[in-house]
Amino acid sequence: MSAVTQPRNTVLSRALRTPGLAIGVVIVVVMIAAAVFAPWISPYDPDDQDVMLVLVGPESGHLLGTDAFGRDVLSRILWGARISLTVGFLSTAVGVAVGTAIGIVAGYYGGLVDRLVVAATDVLLSFPQLIMGLLLVAVLGASLTNLVIAIAVTAAPAFVRLARGSTMAMRERDFVDACRSLGYSDVRIMFLHVLPNILDELVVMASLWLAAAIRTESTLAFIGLSVPPPTATWGGIVREGFDNLLDGPWLALFPSLAILAVMIGLNLIGDGLRDATDPRAPQ
Amino acid sequence: MIRFVIKRLLVAIPTLWAVLTTVFILVRVVPGDPTMVILGDQASEAARAALREKLGLGKPILAQYIDFMTQVLHGDLGRSLATNRPIVDDVLAVLPWTIELTLASLVVGAVIGIPLGVLAAEKRDGFADWFARIFSLAGVSFPAFVSGILLLLAFSVELRWFPVISTAKSDDWFGRLRALVLPSINLGLLMVAYVTRVTRSGMLQALGEDYVRTARSKGLGRRLVVWRHAFPNVLVPVVTVVGLYLGVLIGNAVLTEIVFNRPGIGKLIVTALNQRDYTLLQGLMVVSAFAIVIANILTDLTYGLVDPRVKTA
Numbered sequence: 001m002s003a004v005t006q007p008r009n010t011v012l013s014r015a016l017r018t019p020g021l022a023i024g025v026v027i028v029v030v031m032i033a034a035a036v037f038a039p040w041i042s043p044y045d046p047d048d049q050d051v052m053l054v055l056v057g058p059e060s061g062h063l064l065g066t067d068a069f070g071r072d073v074l075s076r077i078l079w080g081a082r083i084s085l086t087v088g089f090l091s092t093a094v095g096v097a098v099g100t101a102i103g104i105v106a107g108y109y110g111g112l113v114d115r116l117v118v119a120a121t122d123v124l125l126s127f128p129q130l131i132m133g134l135l136l137v138a139v140l141g142a143s144l145t146n147l148v149i150a151i152a153v154t155a156a157p158a159f160v161r162l163a164r165g166s167t168m169a170m171r172e173r174d175f176v177d178a179c180r181s182l183g184y185s186d187v188r189i190m191f192l193h194v195l196p197n198i199l200d201e202l203v204v205m206a207s208l209w210l211a212a213a214i215r216t217e218s219t220l221a222f223i224g225l226s227v228p229p230p231t232a233t234w235g236g237i238v239r240e241g242f243d244n245l246l247d248g249p250w251l252a253l254f255p256s257l258a259i260l261a262v263m264i265g266l267n268l269i270g271d272g273l274r275d276a277t278d279p280r281a282p283q
Numbered sequence: 284m285i286r287f288v289i290k291r292l293l294v295a296i297p298t299l300w301a302v303l304t305t306v307f308i309l310v311r312v313v314p315g316d317p318t319m320v321i322l323g324d325q326a327s328e329a330a331r332a333a334l335r336e337k338l339g340l341g342k343p344i345l346a347q348y349i350d351f352m353t354q355v356l357h358g359d360l361g362r363s364l365a366t367n368r369p370i371v372d373d374v375l376a377v378l379p380w381t382i383e384l385t386l387a388s389l390v391v392g393a394v395i396g397i398p399l400g401v402l403a404a405e406k407r408d409g410f411a412d413w414f415a416r417i418f419s420l421a422g423v424s425f426p427a428f429v430s431g432i433l434l435l436l437a438f439s440v441e442l443r444w445f446p447v448i449s450t451a452k453s454d455d456w457f458g459r460l461r462a463l464v465l466p467s468i469n470l471g472l473l474m475v476a477y478v479t480r481v482t483r484s485g486m487l488q489a490l491g492e493d494y495v496r497t498a499r500s501k502g503l504g505r506r507l508v509v510w511r512h513a514f515p516n517v518l519v520p521v522v523t524v525v526g527l528y529l530g531v532l533i534g535n536a537v538l539t540e541i542v543f544n545r546p547g548i549g550k551l552i553v554t555a556l557n558q559r560d561y562t563l564l565q566g567l568m569v570v571s572a573f574a575i576v577i578a579n580i581l582t583d584l585t586y587g588l589v590d591p592r593v594k595t596a
Contacts (some may be wrong), residue, residue: 123301126572130534131552135309135568138556215426219538222428223553235428242432242542249436256429263424271420 021272027265031258035081044072046079046232055248065250067240073251076232077258083144083226083233084262088214091148095155095213096206102156103163104190104198108171117164121157129154133216137225144227147220151213162205166198200277208270211263218259234259287587291580302572307351310565311344360566365558370566373551381536381547387467388532389525392474397521399475400482401509404490415479422476427535431469431542438465466543470535474525481524485517518589526582530575 034041043063050070058065064073106117124132136150170176171194179189220226221235222242229236234255241252318331335341339350354361360370403415439447445465489495490513498512537549548567555563 119297119301122298123305125530126298126302126575127305127568128530128533128571128575130531130537131568131571134537134552134556135564138564139309211424219426219428219534222426222538223541223556225556238428238432242428245432245435246440249440252432253436256432259426259429260424263426264420267420267424 018272018275020268021276024265024268024272027261028269031081031262031265032085034078035085038075038078038082042072042075042078044075046071046075047230048072055244055251057248058250064254065248067237067248067251068244073237073254076237077234077255080232080234080237080255081258083221083231084214084217084235084259087144087147087151087217087226088210091151091217092155092206092210092213094148094152095209096159096202098152099156099159100163100195100202103160103165104167104194106160107164107167108186108190108194110168110171114164117160121160124153124157129212130216130219133220134223134225137220142220142225142228147217147226150220151216154216155209155213158209159202159205162201163198166201167194170194170197204270204273204277207266207273211266211270214259214262214266288580288584291583295576295580299573299576302576303352303355303569304348306565306568306572307348309568310561311347355569360569361562363560363563365560365563370563373563374548374566374570377546377548377551380545381540381549383463384466384470384536384539384545384547385532387463388470388474391467391471392478392525393521395471396475396478397482397517400479400517401486401514403479403483404486405509407487412483415483419476419479422472422479425472427469427473427538428542430472431466431539434465434469435542462545466539466545469543470532470539473528473531473535477524477528478521481520482517485520486513489513489516515589519586522582522585522589526578526585529578533571533574 048071050066053066053070055068055070056066064077067073067076102117106114133150133154136153137146140146140150167190175193176189179193184193217226218233218235218238221233222239223235224239226233226235237255238252238259241248241250241255244251318326318334339347342350358371360374362368363370363373366373399411399415399418403412406412435447438444446462486509490509492513495508495513498508503512533548536547537552539545540547540549541553548570552564552567554560555567
């Protein structure tokens with residue numbers, strides 16, 4: 001058993017020694033905490049309008065100012081974190097699960113299934129990711145479920161490719177032959193024996209895709225294609241700020257910084273994990 | 284060379300066919316009645332029937348598919364539902380703006396990214412290296428609308444160096460160039476990040492090779508060793524990464540055009556979405572997917588130019 005767990009420990013210990021990764025983890029954990037505890041730590045109700053305090057700056061008793069409806073910007077950012085992070089995590093999870101399952105099956109069986117799957121991912125990858133997301137949300141309608149579906153569809157092809165390639169390499173290995181001669185079913189070999197061996201690569205790419213998914217959600221919200229108002233979304237608040245850029249620059253600034261912080265945190269984690277799992281990287 | 288281009292184009296045909304089919308299916312076989320989306324739920328049944336007739340939705344799906352394919356093959360993307368203008372005309376009117384912006388951002392990516400990556404590799408773990416790492420981390424982290432708004436706030440609103448709205452008359456070259464600066468920096472930021480990363484890791488590898496040590500021991504100057512001996516090895520990965528992320532660039536161009544209020548394909552896409560103009564949207568999907576396929580072909584051709592070992596014949 002120790003022979004199996006050892007490489008994983010090395011990866012983990014190498015990862016934790018990377019300062020960037022630690023900073024990334026702290027940033028992301030703080031953001032997740034902010035989202036989870038939003039109902040308790042928000043100073044105001046995110047939808048409460050104060051018509052006497054419209055577009056006032058950070059000096060007004062509202063820490064980050066108010067928007068064009070007199071709503072507290074800090075509270076809206078905290079509540080917006082829930083939408084952005086939920087959509088980001090769910091869509092990445094769905095995209096990774098579906099993409100990996102298809103990729104493993106294609107790589108394991110090869111032949112016609114494989115060729116069809118490769119052709120399908122080629123086509124999906126021919127569309128710019130954002131434009132594909134835009135079109136899907138536009139035709140499905142903007143709701144939380146549809147956002148998750150649309151972003152998962154744009155993420156899945158990359159994971160199909162990755163899982164397929166790694167599975168093809170694993171298929172030729174002795175332990176797969178051994179499993180076959182023991183009479184294990186294909187499903188058991190694919191998901192209990194091949195999958196754990198390609199998990200490292202999938203986790204690294206998933207962490208980078210998480211950043212892409214959250215960026216796509218905030219971008220769609222900025223264009224006006226996320227969960228409809230008055231629900232607070234980061235991209236949506238930035239959009240309101242952009243429309244009032246000269247009257248209240250803070251309205252665009254603060255949610256922008258929140259998005260940026262999450263992006264930097266997730267990219268630090270992704271880069272750190274990649275370096276830690278890359279056998280060519282210096283020890 | 285010409286044979287290679289023809290071969291490459293032939294290979295692209297099945298992909299293009301599949302792309303067109305996907306667009307057709309996406310726009311047409313989606314749940315819901317398109318006339319409901321276009322006309323709203325208050326419209327009369329007569330109006331719906333008339334619109335279905337106009338869109339060709341009454342025909343069998345296979346006939347619609349053949350109509351669509353024939354149209355596209357003739358270079359006709361149909362007419363806009365909202366304005367009834369030929370979509371090809373609308374696209375051609377704004378295409379130069381988008382191409383101008385994309386090319387300018389590629390120039391920004393190369394002019395900043397390559398020297399930064401080379402310097403970072405030469406002075407590994409030094410100041411330049413840390414700067415390059417932080418800069419490229421920021422570059423991949425900024426959503427294009429966030430960086431655009433911050434640039435706008437800093438340089439147009441606070442410092443007033445550049446116009447807030449980037450459109451300028453096309454005969455005023457200085458004005459047009461000045462209006463291009465912030466958008467191309469915004470779009471180029473991501474390219475700078477990718478180009479820096481790829482250049483840095485490629486140069487680190489190249490600088491460790493035997494022939495670089497030989498060149499150094501011959502007493503060749505630093506500039507000659509770095510730029511003539513080591514640098515050419517980096518060109519292939521740089522071209523690859525530029526080609527690979529062109530799709531992301533097109534997506535970011537949409538946002539850059541919105542934030543800086545420039546005409547272009549991206550602005551047109553958003554207009555089509557807001558007006559529920561499905562034929563325009565379908566045409567723009569076709570155009571952007573074609574752009575990516577063409578970009579892939581150009582990337583393959585560039586390999587032959589930057590690396591003599593790649594035979595294009």
